[in-house]
Amino acid sequence: MYTLHDSRLSGNAWKVRILLSQLGLEYRRITHVLADNTSRTPEFLAMNAAGKIPVLILPSGEAIPESNAILWHLAQGTPLLPSGFDQIRVVQWMFFEQSEVLKAFSAARFFTSIAKKEEEKKVELAAWRTQAAYVLRTLEQHLASLEFVALNRYTIADLALYPYISMAEQGAIDLRPFPSVRSWVARVEAQPGWVPLIEQ
Template sequence: MRLFDMPDSGNCYKVRLMLALLGRRFERIVIDPDAGETRTAEFLALNPYGKVPVLEVSPGEFLPESNAILCHLAEGTPYLPAAGMDRARVMQWLFWEQYSHEPNIAVARHWLKHLELDEARRAELAVRQEKGRAALEALERRLTEADWLAAGRFTTADVALFAYTHVAPEGGIGLNPFPAVRAWIARVEDVPGFVPLSA
């Protein structure tokens, strides 16, 4: 397998983390979106949306979208329940992550780390940070009542949410008000096979 990857992207990191947890070997191809490398004709042939990550799962077969990749990789493993409500609960968190969590926490982080903020973007940043805190409050409520997000065990839901949650402070969204989230982050980091974002 080949992974088209941006090292600082949480969406790419969650795929690298899942591959590591599964012990799967892969070739890593680093792409720089800021340099226009996701807008070339060659890359758009792999993913017409022009985004990373993209996993070449077999020669000539390319799968974009981080959570779709997670589900593909985890199929048939304990990281993705086979059927029923446990699987539905995992999917619930995966969908929520891309709609309510990532667009706020990840975007705030990207803007602060990689862009110069004009007045309009600075105002929008405050909105994203507020929504990011609301997302962390939802996680806190869940993790106050359970060690893991779904199915009573560590799953792809935890992988997906960990990727940007643990770096939320880089987007100006502190974790101090969220003790259950901080404890969960420590549990994820103790899972056998765990690799950090910088790996």
């Protein structure tokens, strides 16, 4: 059985929960309240020196931090992670997500809708939203003629990009001018096994 260290609202942990569901893998959740700093205890830091969730514990006891490393491990040998040169297209977009998307979209969402510190973080929010607009323009152009980001079918590259982009509006990042991005979000949500952020 797998164990997933997550938090209730984390988009990075959501990626992993979607994939576990899509692959039909059973797991138990250890859901942290990040404000309580339980991801900074010596025990947790021994699993992930960065002190962040998600961390997936494999049935062997091995711990994997970093959402995209977890996706990579779980998807190996499945159609969601192709082999050969196609794999480069997948990893290319997974790096794009970590370098260009994650910080801007997650921080804008956190300070707008979760911590609700829009006034205090005004300057940073403007910079994150400018970066987000650049990302959305890039994806809009890329997805204008493609159904999925890496290949002509759903892969873990789509899954890596999906959570924070789909929640952009929680960071007051407007998705309305990006119809191809919105259609892609809908296509990802239509994949068998997709689960919502908060399950009833």
